[in-house]
Amino acid sequence: MERLDRLLWRLVDAVILFAVTGMVVLICLQVGSRFFGASIPWTEELSRFLFIWTVWFGLAASFRTGSHPAITLLPDLAPRSLRWIFRAVPMIATTVLFAAVTWYGYDLMRQQMAFGERSPILQMGMWLTTMPLVVGAALSILGAIVSGIGGGQAADGARPDGTGRAE
Amino acid sequence: MSLTLLILFLFLAALGVPLAVALGLGTLATLWWFGLPMSMITQSMATSINSFLLIAVPLFILAGQIMERGGLSERIFDAAESLIGRCRGGLGHVNIVSSFVFGGISGSSVADIASLGPITIRSMTSRGYPLPYAAAMTLITSTLATLVPPSILIIVAAAAAGVSVGGALAGGLGPGILLAVALAGYNAWISGRRGYGMRVAFDGRRAVRAFLRALPSIGAPIIILTGMFSGIVTPTEAAGLAVLYTLLIAGVLHREIGWRDMVQLTIQAGRTAGAVLLILMVARAATYAFTVDQLPRKASGWLAVFDGSGFTTLLFMRVIFIVVGMFMDIVAAALMLIPVIMPAAVHAGIDPMHFLIFMSACLAVGLATPPVGTCLFATAYVSGVPIPRLIVAALPFYAINMAVLVLIAAFPQIVLWPVALLS
Numbered sequence: 273m274e275r276l277d278r279l280l281w282r283l284v285d286a287v288i289l290f291a292v293t294g295m296v297v298l299i300c301l302q303v304g305s306r307f308f309g310a311s312i313p314w315t316e317e318l319s320r321f322l323f324i325w326t327v328w329f330g331l332a333a334s335f336r337t338g339s340h341p342a343i344t345l346l347p348d349l350a351p352r353s354l355r356w357i358f359r360a361v362p363m364i365a366t367t368v369l370f371a372a373v374t375w376y377g378y379d380l381m382r383q384q385m386a387f388g389e390r391s392p393i394l395q396m397g398m399w400l401t402t403m404p405l406v407v408g409a410a411l412s413i414l415g416a417i418v419s420g421i422g423g424g425q426a427a428d429g430a431r432p433d434g435t436g437r438a439e
Numbered sequence: 440m441s442l443t444l445l446i447l448f449l450f451l452a453a454l455g456v457p458l459a460v461a462l463g464l465g466t467l468a469t470l471w472w473f474g475l476p477m478s479m480i481t482q483s484m485a486t487s488i489n490s491f492l493l494i495a496v497p498l499f500i501l502a503g504q505i506m507e508r509g510g511l512s513e514r515i516f517d518a519a520e521s522l523i524g525r526c527r528g529g530l531g532h533v534n535i536v537s538s539f540v541f542g543g544i545s546g547s548s549v550a551d552i553a554s555l556g557p558i559t560i561r562s563m564t565s566r567g568y569p570l571p572y573a574a575a576m577t578l579i580t581s582t583l584a585t586l587v588p589p590s591i592l593i594i595v596a597a598a599a600a601g602v603s604v605g606g607a608l609a610g611g612l613g614p615g616i617l618l619a620v621a622l623a624g625y626n627a628w629i630s631g632r633r634g635y636g637m638r639v640a641f642d643g644r645r646a647v648r649a650f651l652r653a654l655p656s657i658g659a660p661i662i663i664l665t666g667m668f669s670g671i672v673t674p675t676e677a678a679g680l681a682v683l684y685t686l687l688i689a690g691v692l693h694r695e696i697g698w699r700d701m702v703q704l705t706i707q708a709g710r711t712a713g714a715v716l717l718i719l720m721v722a723r724a725a726t727y728a729f730t731v732d733q734l735p736r737k738a739s740g741w742l743a744v745f746d747g748s749g750f751t752t753l754l755f756m757r758v759i760f761i762v763v764g765m766f767m768d769i770v771a772a773a774l775m776l777i778p779v780i781m782p783a784a785v786h787a788g789i790d791p792m793h794f795l796i797f798m799s800a801c802l803a804v805g806l807a808t809p810p811v812g813t814c815l816f817a818t819a820y821v822s823g824v825p826i827p828r829l830i831v832a833a834l835p836f837y838a839i840n841m842a843v844l845v846l847i848a849a850f851p852q853i854v855l856w857p858v859a860l861l862s
Contacts, residue, residue, distance in 0.1 A: 330713020
């Protein structure tokens with residue numbers, strides 16, 4: 273089970289790595305090509321697609337490592353015997369929200385497939401931009417549950433000083 | 440309806456539910472309760488991040504991380520130290536300058552503390568500054584990164600408010616400079632009075648060497664900001680180039696960063712961006728509920744009670760912003776406040792850009808204040824100063840920050856002049 277958990281999130285990390293690297297390369301290519309007077313038309317669209325993948329997989333991974341910003345004032349003050357409430361409530365809340373997002377997202381994706389909606393330049397199916405939403409939302413549920421039950425953080429999770437945050 | 444949403448949100452947030460989830464679930468429940476289409480939540484989430492502008496967020500986060508790990512921050516500090524660190528209070532000024540330059544690439548206040556904090560605090564204490572003063576100074580200067588372009592908060596807030604992202608980034612420059620100058624003034628005065636900082640003989644050779652060593656690192660924000668503000672590249676493209684540039688310096692020139700680090704940093708940047716942007720996505724859904732409820736119009740009505748100038752309205756709003764910023768993650772706070780209060784501010788005759796930057800400057804204070812202040816916790820962590828002690832030491836700095844906010848509210852030109860210069 274533990275191995276499966278590690279394998280799954282490694283896969284998620286691999287997608288993030290690929291997508292972020294892709295965005296950097298595409299955007300530098302965009303600037304470079306414009307500089308040499310031969311603008312490439314599809315870099316913007318493709319990097320936007322990669323960005324959507326990055327965001328959804330990134331936020332799912334952050335549920336696994338428990339690094340979404342939260343107000344921990346009350347949980348920190350609560351007596352030890354009541355701590356379980358402050359672990360259960362966030363876990364259930366995350367599950368309910370993302371179950372709805374997955375459900376409606378899947379619906380949206382099916383519609384896009386049925387109508388054959390395509391992106392303006394690359395002519396890719398628009399469902400490809402909704403798929404990360406569906407997969408990412410489902411992964412978020414999994415991440416929140418595993419992190420809620422396990423309590424601890426993933427091996428390479430957020431640093432204790434909170435430098436993973438972006439404020 | 441808006442009230443139901445807000446109460447649900449606050450209730451869930453108090454129970455320790457991540458802010459984004461609390462807001463999302465509050466919105467979902469409200470949509471369900473009032474018979475609005477629940478699919479709106481997914482719709483809003485999907486459309487809000489289908490944006491080229493927001494790609495700047497993960498990329499600037501990544502550039503900041505490369506700076507931190509790749510020895511760029513350290514060199515910037517060394518150069519500033521050897522140039523201005525020798526006089527009374529000199530290292531205090533170094534602290535301000537290096538945070539300003541660092542903020543010119545990273546846009547993240549917490550990254551500033553994590554990377555520059557330990558070096559600055561160590562050097563300051565070894566030159567006779569009291570530890571709490573050094574830590575408090577580091578704490579307050581870190582908030583500069585939230586104002587100086589490229590600020591992650593301002594990018595996200597501008598995208599949500601529908602104003603020009605490039606313009607808003609330029610708008611943060613004036614308040615950033617003002618705060619830096621005010622802090623430097625206070626530091627010079629107090630250091631002179633209390634004799635902080637030993638005088639060290641100026642070593643011209645060392646200064647030149649340190650400056651040359653730091654030149655590529657100092658060049659990074661200059662290249663990025665000039666490119667962006669002269670209109671040669673968009674903010675997103677500037678972010679891409681920032682990653683490439685910092686990577687070249689850290690990996691090829693300094694050789695302080697390897698493939699393994701890069702893989703780790705890239706993944707971390709994606710995760711952090713995901714967490715930040717989830718808040719943006721659910722806030723968009725909440726905005727839908729607020730709009731259906733006509734909350735912005737109601738808020739305008741409430742604020743009309745103040746029937747005063749833009750200045751008094753902003754001063755009143757400052758109280759709201761600071762209180763909200765004290766408790767909440769600032770990105771979440773900004774995205775909640777924009778749909779509710781911005782229409783009212785515009786109605787009161789305040790320029791949207793002025794409002795947005797003023798709000799960001801107020802919220803940035805919240806990073807450094809109790810009870811919930813990410814920078815406060817991070818500084819206590821790196822300096823070893825207990826939080827209550829740090830807060831006491833930071834009191835004069837909070838006061839300076841408040842005074843600067845009054846100035847920004849009184850003189851819209853501080854924000855609008857660089858924006859106008861840009862367009």
